[in-house]
Amino acid sequence: MSLILGRYANMPLTVQSHNRNIKEKGRCPVLSENKRRRSSSPDFMGRIRQSARHIETEAKEGARRVQHEAQERVRNMTPQQKNGWRKAGRIIGTLLLVFVVTLTIFSGIFMAYINSTMRGKVEVYLDEFETKVSTELYSQDPDTGEWVMYQTLYLNSENRIWTDLEDIPKYLQEAAIAIEDKRFEKHHGVDWKGTTRAIVYTLFGKNVQGGSTITQQLVKNVTGDNEVTVKRKITEIYRALELEKRYEKDEILEAYLNEVFFGQSCYGVVTASRMYFNKDVSDLTLAECASLMGITNNPSMYDPTLSSWTRENNRERQLTILGAMLEQEKISQEEYDEAKAEDIVFSNGFTISGKYVGSDGTATEPEPEEPSTDDTESPADEEEPTIKGRYSWFTEAMIGDVADALVEKYGITDKVRDNGTTYTAYEQAWDMVHGKGYKIYTTQNPKYQKIAEDVCYDLSNIPYTSSYTNSAGEQVEDQLQIALTIVDPTNGYVVAMIGGAGEKQADRVWNWAVNARQCGSAIKPLSTYAPALDDGTINGASVIDDYPMLLNGDVWPRNDNWRYQGLMPLHLALRQSLNTCAVRTNLAYGVDRSYEFLVNKLGFENLTYTDSQQVGNMALGGFEKGVTTEEMAAGFATFVNEGVYTKPRTFVRVEDANGNVILENEAQSTVAMKNTTAALMNSLLQEASLQGTGYQAQFPGMHIAGKTGSTNSNKDRYFAGYTPYYSCAVWAGYEHNQRIVASGNPCAVIFQKVMKAIHEDLPDKDFFSCAGLTSVAVCADSGMLASENCALDVRGSRVYTALVAADNAPTSVCTMHTAPSYTVNMADSDGNVTTVTGSVLNYQRELIAGHDEIVVEDAFMMLGGWNGFFGDEEDEDFNMPNGDHDDTMDDSVPDMSGFLG
Ligand SMILES: [Zn+2]
Structure with a gap:
């Protein structure tokens, strides 16, 4: 326990200021927060006290002077005059003294108020909002190798990426100053002129905006304190004055531009430029800068992408800002004219003048689905846009992986919240991923992810539904679900992932790709044939008997119509996915060893002890829990990568906001099998995909290998396959476990559609070549x-060339x-009987015993073991053994290496 607590206590939960440029002016930055609070603001109080004293002195002096002058004048007057003026002077002097005393009392009260309620309590420190910086997600550009930021993560709808002032265009800075606070460079935090005007208007019952400086707005934004009260206003003024003493103007402007809200969850100019212009903020033109700053006044009115109404509002506001910039001589008339004429393009494909040009600027047709064009619609009536998932299936799985890694690294444990609910370790880590301003370097290939989404979001590619009865007794239609994971065999990168059929509708929904499902026969190459080949239990030419066994009194595995083919060479057993052969091979290799192989060599994490004890589970893929597409794709990738397994991963590195690496997810590779085994599997699985059950996965111009799977009751379908470039596993099934009725294998079809598009630009090549393989002429029966x-077999030559x-x-x-001295009557498919001599x-x-219904198709070839066929022409069923077997074993049964009878 103490160990866990100890690790927890060392968690670097606090992230240093993202913006290292913000430092307190003239103050030691290492001073603790408490110390800073305690020692704050003597200057300010001093100044107020000084001012009050000054006013008092001046007033006293003035009063004295008035009295003195009055006395002088009185001295030179007639007695009558003297009397009148003496009175007047006394009254004025008294009034002045009252004023002075009142002022003194009030400034005393004000100082006492500030002393007791604010000093050391309400000051704002800009580095306090450092935790509200978004986490940035990067993917590597497949062409240039460059890391490109593709998305941000943030908590509480606050999407912000910090940038330094030097990276913000001067135009944008000036636009902000011109429209929000033209005296920004001169004032000390408060624009008294503007404030006075605002107060006067307020006194006359007018609700006026404005009067707030950029500094005050920053204070308001940072503190979130925006109720309309005198106290709040005074606090804000105090804070703004204090802030100006601690920070340079540039720092305040930088903080403001990074802090201000632009609508659409965008805080700060970086995410806003990306949102509205698909641009880096440093690339904005003057016209774009003015338009962008125009949004901040009221995003629901000026967000140019909401509707034509808001776009027109934005245009007006943009021109107002440009006008203010011109008037304040921030820009020249030429710059103004040019910016006014520029028809800037927003990210929704519309220009500021209302033309639709598409996101790439080339579309000429008007976009039919423009957001509301109803001019009368007020922004308050507008509904929130339907929130689609912000995260792709890949990104969501990746966040989960990072969260898991954080829990492990920092030993995070569950907490109980104040309200008694549990704040799980995982949730804490999930929030850390979103709120800590990390940089996460992911493994996805955005191009491939898009391809997979295009295919799987389109339900016409998955045209299957099934109804089920819900708990209320109603019939409900279910869409067939799809899960898909594509892995780069060389490094374990998960390059694309799909966790369901159709467009992803929300965040944190069930992801079928990373949850265990049944894969059926698709497991055979991994659990059975590869390990059995690798340790010599079988070889590439082995023959396995397609004949069932007795399991707990039952004949098992059962084929359709009780028909079994008998002796089968390995390549046909795999191509036809014969269950009997997989079971025999798995038993010969060892069921528990098969389990060990999957778990220890191929990284399967959802297998159970029960699985390890059941040949049906290990050989036929009917697992207690199942496997994920991620595991399967990584498992099959081992064959591409010369027998070296690499653990699949969705991220490679996580850095904190200061660039310190906090998670390094390096490649974890193990030699799972000999390269000769992998090469043999490539050959066998190419045949299985090309000529066997996986034919629908084929597309021209690429080497493809793979294996289908389905469960007994047809509730799950599978295809796991690969090319020399990528490995891809696809699962299909219903949420409520209905039987799948589909033509062919829907998974092989999805594999084909996705992988074909991914491989469009990749040249065909063969799988790796391996010196340890050799071709031999072998007998297909022994x-x-x-x-x-x-x-000279009576059926024709049984010699073929096997790769071993x-x-x-x-x-x-x-x-x-x-x-070759036996004579056999052979019947062809039309029933014509011919007599053939041969071996x-x-x-x-x-x-x-006792199961004569079992039909073994090569039984008629057997020399020993039955008394029926040879010479018994009466028997209609002459290709089948009849009831009475001669169980006498032939003494000359040869020693057949790798023969699984
Ligand atoms: Zn032979």
């Missing part, structure tokens, strides 16, 4: 080196084929 007899690892190749010649198989299958 898996041994081919003999003459193999070629040189160190795991068959070494002896086929002993299964007999001499048959000297192999006795161990049959399951």
Whole structure:
């Protein structure tokens, strides 16, 4: 416990000021906040006291002078005159004294008020709002390798990226000063002229805006204190005067421009320039600067992208600002004219004059879906735009990964909030990701993410629905869901991710791509064939019997119509995705070892102890929880990457606001299998995809390998496949687990659409070549080196060329084929019977007793083991074994390496 607390206590939860230029004027920056508060503002109080004393002295002096002058005048007057003036002088003097005393009392009260309520309590320190800087997300430009910021994260709808004043165009600074506070450079925080005017107007019952300096507005924005009371106003004035003593004008202007609200969650000029002009703030023109500053007065009225009404308002405001700049000689007449004439383009594709030119400036047709053009509509009536998810599926998964890493790194633990609810460690970390001004370097390829979104957001690419009965007993339509993850095999980068079908509608919704689902047979290459090839349990030429076994009294695995093909070479077992062969191979390799392989070598995290004990789970992919598309894509990527597995990752580095690296997510790679195993799998899975169940994944001009999957009840479909460039796993299923009725495999179709677009510009190439492989002529029934007899099989030659690892190749010649001296009656598909002479198989299958319904298609070839067929022409069913088996084992059963009978 103390260890956890200790780690927690060391958390660098506070982030240093993002803007290192802001320092207190003439003050030691290392002074603690408390010290600064306690020692603050003697100057100000001094000045007030001094002023009061000064006024008092002046007034007393004035009163004395008036009295004295009156006495002088009186001296030179007639007695009558003297008497009258003496009276008048006394009255005036008395009045002046009353005034002075009152003023003294009031300034005393004012000072006491400021002393007791404000001094040391309400001063504003600009570095206090440092935590409100947005986190920046970067992705690497695939062409230039440059890191490009693509999105910001922020808490409480406050999207801000800090920038230094030197990076803000002079025009923008001057536009702000011209329209908000033209005496900014001269005043000391408060524009008394403007304030007096505002107070007078207020006294006469007029509600006037203005009078607030940039400094006061900054104070208001930073403190969020904007109620309309005298006390608030006095506090604001006090704070503004104090602020001006601590900071330079440039610092105040910089803070203001970074702080001010521009609508659409944008705070500060950086996010606002991106929002309204898709531009870096430093690239804004004069016309754009004026338009942008025009928004701040009232974003719901002047945001040019809301409607044509607000755009026209913005134009008016822009011209007002340009006019003010001209009048105050910030710009020349030529600059003014040029800016006025510039038809600037907003990010929604409209120009300030109302033309639609599209976001790239080339569209000529008017955009039909312009936001409201109803001029009579008041901004208050406008509905909030529908909030789509701010985050892509990728970004959301990435934030989750960063949050997990933060929890682990800092040992964050759950907290209980004041209201008694739990603030989980994960939520705390999630908030840190958003609110700490981090820079996160992600692995996505924005181009590929867009391609995947274009395909999966379009439901015509996933044209399947199914209805289910909800808890209220109503029939509800479900859209078939899709999950997809694409991984770069060389570094484990997750380059694209989709977590559902159709456009993502909200943030923090269920992501099917990172949640465990069933993958069915798609697991076979990873759980079974690769590890069995790797340790020599089988080799590239192995033959596996497509014949079931008895499991707890049941015949299992069951094929359709009880039909089994019998002896199958590995490549066909995989191509046809035969469950019997996968189960036999997995049993031969070891079910628990298969589990270990997936968990330890290929990074699967959702497998359970139960999975490790069940051959059906490990060989056929019917897991207790399942696997994620991210895991599957990374697993298959191992075959592309010469047998080296790299853990998939969504980010590579996280820096804090000061540029210190706080998370480094380096590549974690392990050699999962020999390169010869990976090369063999590439060959086998190319065949499986090209000629087998995955044919729908193919697109021309690229080498493609992969494996389909589906669960027993057809509730999940899968395709995991890859090219020499990228690995991609796709899952499909219904939220309420209905059966999928689809033509072909919807996942292979999605794979094809996405991967085809991604590979458009990539040249075709073969998978890596491997010196350790060799081609050998082998027998398709025994898996041994081919003999003459193999070629003389009654069915035709059984010799084919298999790719095998040189160190795991068959070494002896086929002993299964007999001499070519047998005569067999063969029936073709039309039922025509011909008599053929050749070799048959000297192999006795161990049959399951009492299950004569099982049909093994190569049974008629067996020399031993039945008494029915050869010569028994009466038997209609002559390709099948009949009931009574001769269970006598043939003594000459050969030693067949890699043969799984
Ligand atoms: Zn043979």
